Amino acid sequence: MDLARVLAADLRDLAVDLSANAYTRQTLAMLQLSLYRQVPSALGAVITLTDRDVPGCPIGINLLVQPVEPHEIAAALLIPLDVVEPPCNGNVVFYATTPTAFAELAPALAAALDVDPGSFNHQPDLPHTSVVPGITGLMDFSAVNRAVGVLVNRGRSLTAARTELQRRADKSQTDLPTAAQTLLNSPL
Amino acid sequence: MPADHPGKDAKSGADARGDLKVALLEVTHQAQAQFASASGVGATLMMARSPLFMTSNVFTEAIDIVQYGLGEGPCLAAVETCDVVWSGSIGDGEPRWPRFTTHTAKLGLGSVLSAPILCGSDAIGSLNLYARAHRTFDDDDAVSIRDVAASVSSDLRSLHLLAAVEVAAVEVAIALHDRKDVDVAVGVLADRYVLTPRQARVLLAQLAQHDGVDDVAAAHSLIQGDAPR
Numbered sequence: 001m002d003l004a005r006v007l008a009a010d011l012r013d014l015a016v017d018l019s020a021n022a023y024t025r026q027t028l029a030m031l032q033l034s035l036y037r038q039v040p041s042a043l044g045a046v047i048t049l050t051d052r053d054v055p056g057c058p059i060g061i062n063l064l065v066q067p068v069e070p071h072e073i074a075a076a077l078l079i080p081l082d083v084v085e086p087p088c089n090g091n092v093v094f095y096a097t098t099p100t101a102f103a104e105l106a107p108a109l110a111a112a113l114d115v116d117p118g119s120f121n122h123q124p125d126l127p128h129t130s131v132v133p134g135i136t137g138l139m140d141f142s143a144v145n146r147a148v149g150v151l152v153n154r155g156r157s158l159t160a161a162r163t164e165l166q167r168r169a170d171k172s173q174t175d176l177p178t179a180a181q182t183l184l185n186s187p188l
Numbered sequence: 189m190p191a192d193h194p195g196k197d198a199k200s201g202a203d204a205r206g207d208l209k210v211a212l213l214e215v216t217h218q219a220q221a222q223f224a225s226a227s228g229v230g231a232t233l234m235m236a237r238s239p240l241f242m243t244s245n246v247f248t249e250a251i252d253i254v255q256y257g258l259g260e261g262p263c264l265a266a267v268e269t270c271d272v273v274w275s276g277s278i279g280d281g282e283p284r285w286p287r288f289t290t291h292t293a294k295l296g297l298g299s300v301l302s303a304p305i306l307c308g309s310d311a312i313g314s315l316n317l318y319a320r321a322h323r324t325f326d327d328d329d330a331v332s333i334r335d336v337a338a339s340v341s342s343d344l345r346s347l348h349l350l351a352a353v354e355v356a357a358v359e360v361a362i363a364l365h366d367r368k369d370v371d372v373a374v375g376v377l378a379d380r381y382v383l384t385p386r387q388a389r390v391l392l393a394q395l396a397q398h399d400g401v402d403d404v405a406a407a408h409s410l411i412q413g414d415a416p417r
Contacts, residue, residue, distance in 0.1 A: 027359045030236035031352040037307040038349055047357060051364050061360055079350075081357045086365035092353050108346040114207075141364070142371045146385060149375020149411075158372070158411065184375075 032063045038105060041098035043068045046131065049081065049090040053162065056176045057144050058090065060136035068095060068131045077102040078121035079109070093124050095131075140177035147180035208233065208347040212242035215340050219315060220244045222336065225324050226301075226317040231340075232256075232263055233305070233313035233348050236355055247296070248318050254291045261288040266302035267311040272330050274301040276323035299324035303337040307345040315340070366404045373407035 035042050044064035050057065075096045082089050096102065102122065110117035144165065151161035169179035216229040223229070228248030232241040239256045243249040255261035262285065266273040275282045278300060279293025299319040304311035315337040317325065370392065377388035396406035 027236040027352070027356045031349075031356040034307075034312070034345075034349045034352040037310050037312070038345055040308070045353075047353075047360060049357065049360055049364060051361070051368055054368060059360070059364055061356075079353065081353070083357050083361040086361050088357075088361040088364065090357075092357070105346065105349075108342065109350060111343070111346075141367070145368050145371030146375035146378065149372040149377075150379040151375075152372065152411065153376045153379040 028061065028063055035063075035094060039094065039096055039101050041096045041101045043072060043095040043097060044131075044133075045092055045094050047081070047090065047092045049083065049088045051141075052087045052089070054141060054144055054176075057141045058137050059141055062131055062133050062136065064131060064133040066133065068127075070127055070129065072097055073126055074099045075101040076122070076124050076126060077106055078124040080119070091124075140180075143184060144176050144180040147183045150183060208240060208344075208351045209242055211343060211347055212240070215315065215344070216242055216244040216248075218340075219317070219333070219336055223317050223329065223333070225319060225329070227320045228318045230263065230316040230318065231305075231313070232267075232316065233344060233351075234267060234311075235351065239313075240351070247320075248316075250295050251292050251297055251318055252316075254295070255288055258287050258291070260285045261292075262300045263302045263314040263316045266304045266314045266316075270304050270306060270309070270311045272301070272303045272334055274325055274330060275299065276325065278322075280322050296320050298322040301325040301329055301333055303330075303333040305337050305341050305344055307341065307348070312341075312345055312348050369404055369407040369411060373410045376410060 031045065035045055044062070046063065047061040048058050049061075050059070073095045075098060077094045078091050079094075080089075080091050094102065106120050106122065107117055110120065147165055148158065148161045151164055152158060156164055165176060165179055165183070168183065169176045172179060172182070174182075212231040212233065215231040219229040219231070220226065227245075228251075229244040230241055230248045230252045231243075232239050232252070234240075241252050241256065243252055252263070255263060262273045262275060265284070275284070276299045278289050278297045280298070282289050297318055298321045301317040302314045303316075305313040305315060315333060317329070317333060319325065370389075373392055374385055374388040377383060377391050378385055381388070381391070383391065392406055392410070393403055395410070396403045399406060399409070401409070
C-alpha cells in the first residue's frame, strides 16, 4: 500500500532536497504496510517527534490512507519513542476501527520486547478533529529555526540564540513559534 | 553469526531492532538443532532498506550475503511466492536464479530449502536451510520447515512492526535534524542579505554547489562558522 500522495509531497517538503527523502518514504511505507498486515482494521499510524533543540515544535507524520474522523477511531495504542541520534523523543500511535484491534498485538509487542504491557498506553488522547494524511508542525518548526538563524547572524551562539528566543516567548507569554514569527516579521 | 547493519538507534520502549536480531538468531539455532542434515540455517526479515538476516554459521552468512546482494535466490523467491521453495541441484543444473547459483556453488552450496514467514497472507521474511550436499532435503523436511516458520511468525511479526517503527522514527529524526540546520542557515542568510526565505534557500544551494558539498553540509558549515563559541 503506497503512501498517500499528499504525504509523499509533504515528505519532499520536510526533506527539501535532502538525502533522507527517498529512504524516509520507503521506511514509512514499510511501517504502514507492516501495521495493516498485523491489524486489518487499522486506520493508520501517527508518529510524533520533537527535536530536543526545538522543544514545543512537535512534527507529526500522519501515515493514513485517507482522512480519519474522530468517530471512526475505536481503539488506539501509543508506544513511546526515544531516538538516540539525532536526539528526538515522541511516540507512535496506532488507530483502528475495531475496539479489540490491539488486544493481541499489545501483549505480543510487550512479550517480544520483554517489557511490562503497561508501558504501552491504550487510551491516549484521541484527536477531536479530522486527522489528514501528511505532515503537521513543519511551518512552526521552520519558523523557530529561521529565527534562531537571525539571532546567530546578530552575534549569538546557537545555544544563546535558542535561549534568547525562549526568553522572548516567556516575556510575551506566548509560545516559541509565535515569538519566532514576531522576530522574523520585525524590521532590522 | 550476525549480519550487522549499523545505524542510528531509536528506542520504542526497548531496542526493537536489536531484539529482532536476537530473536532471529535464536530461530536459526532452534532450526539448526531440528534439521541435522542442514549445514547451516538462515532467518531473514524484509525491512525497508535491506533485508535483516541472521545466520547460524559463516558458511550460511556468505550465501545470504550473496543472495541479498544480488537480490536473487530461493529465500527471496519464498517471500515473493509465499510458498516453500527448494532445490537440490545448486551448481548441478538448477536453472532458476542463475547468478545466485553461479556464486553460491563456488561457496560449496548444494541444496536449499526456504519457507516463508507469514503475516496474514503476506510474507515478511523466510527461514532457510542450506546444505553442502546435493538433494539433501525431502518432502518431510519441506513440511517441517513450513511448520517451524509458522510457529515463530507470531513473535517475529510483532518485533518486525516495532523495528519498522524504529527505523521510520530514525529516518524522520534525521530528516528533521537536517531540516533544522538548513532552516537556521536560511535565517542567517536572510537576515544578513535581506532576503526572503526562498531567496536565502537558493543562495544556500549556490554556496553548497560552489563548495562541492550538499546543502546540509553547507548549512552546517555556515552555522558553525557564524556562531560564536
